[in-house]
Amino acid sequence: MPEPYEPNQLPLNCIDWAEHVSLIGKANASLARYDEILQASVNPEILISPLINREAVLSSRIEGTRASLEEVLVFEADPDGDVNPKKRDEIAEIVNYRKALRLAEKNLERKPLHVNMIKELHAVLLNNARGRYNEPGQLRTIQNYIARPGQPIEQAIFVPPYPFLVPDALSNWEQYLHSEEKDPLVQIAVLKAQFELIHPFRDGNGRIGRMLVPLIMYTKGLLSRPTFYISSYLEQNRDEYYQALLSISTEGDWNHWISFFLRAINEQAMENSQKAREILRLYEEMKTRVPEITRPQYAVSAIDTIFSRQIFKASDFVRISGIPKTSARRLLKGMSEEHIIEVIRKGRGRRATIYACIPLLQITG
Structure with a gap:
């Protein structure tokens, strides 16, 4: 050898x-x-x-x-x-x-x-x-x-x-x-x-x-x-x-x-x-857009959660962000409608809906 x-x-x-x-x-x-x-x-x-x-x-x-x-x-x-x-x-x-x-x-x-x-x-x-x-x-x-x-x-x-x-x-x-x-x-x-x-x-x-x-x-x-x-x-x-x-x-x-x-x-x-720099620019953009959808006290927690996970289900979002469940689900719906996040897999039966922050994935993917 x-x-x-x-x-x-x-x-x-x-x-x-x-x-x-x-x-x-x-x-x-x-x-x-x-x-x-x-x-x-x-x-x-x-x-x-x-x-x-x-x-x-x-x-x-x-x-x-x-x-x-x-x-x-x-x-x-x-x-x-x-x-x-x-x-x-x-x-x-x-x-x-x-x-x-x-x-x-x-x-x-x-x-x-x-x-x-x-x-x-x-x-x-x-x-x-x-x-x-x-x-x-x-x-x-x-x-x-x-x-x-x-x-x-x-x-x-x-x-x-x-x-x-x-x-x-x-x-x-x-x-x-x-x-x-x-x-x-x-x-x-x-x-x-x-x-x-x-x-x-x-x-x-x-x-x-x-x-x-x-x-x-x-x-x-x-x-x-x-x-x-x-x-x-x-x-x-x-x-x-x-x-x-x-x-x-x-x-x-x-x-x-x-x-x-x-x-x-x-x-x-x-x-x-x-x-x-691209991540920071996206973060600042979301700090402008997300407060328009939810109460100001929830905005930063919501954005930080998205940046920590990028892809997540609603229960994870609630647990990590600490936002009350009803407010969190309403916020997820609003962010989806505004295309801040996207549904990449719809829930069915016991399978939860999965969300993704596509712009962040495009930066890091």
């Missing part, structure tokens, strides 16, 4: 800092502008919730999951609906990804990022999903590999380090995480790649690796909240993403990967900023 990869000791001594100066400046500036939007928002949650949903879908899609954002949200609104088992597993992966991101943000309020926290996130990620039998939350004890479907290890594209090397490699990774580097974005590039090359788990390494990007950004003080999502760029440039990672193991070419990662941060920060 191909020789297992032997991780570099961190910090690296092969970074060509001069080569990356321009991209470092652009990426840091774009990221700062994105964080300014988050900080300026009176209620950052109206931005974060739709963007987290989008990230969960796109990060899982890189790994072959095909469930759409709408399918995930419809399932959450009606878990007892008709969904084939394969699609149900895919949806579970996406829901778990979002749960892990939320847990990470909560944990980072109390303690710094560390390997045991990452294990906890991994356990959430694989819980009751396709990877449930791949030792959730545990470092791998077997030699795994990456290959095309059905191919043996002899034809592997990449063979990670021997299992007995994983704990020491992660210890070195964690020491570097908590050290200072000339530029934190370059440091994050190295940390993300090194984590995925160590491949510490039997499954879910790529998703955890992408999840680590905003968590480390927050740890390094680059973000006011750990809410930067990179999977859109990586999904659109999947071949280059994998090739840049592979070039580290095959050629020792860290600078190619660092350049790719900095471009990804720059372009993704600009896209995230644009998405955030």
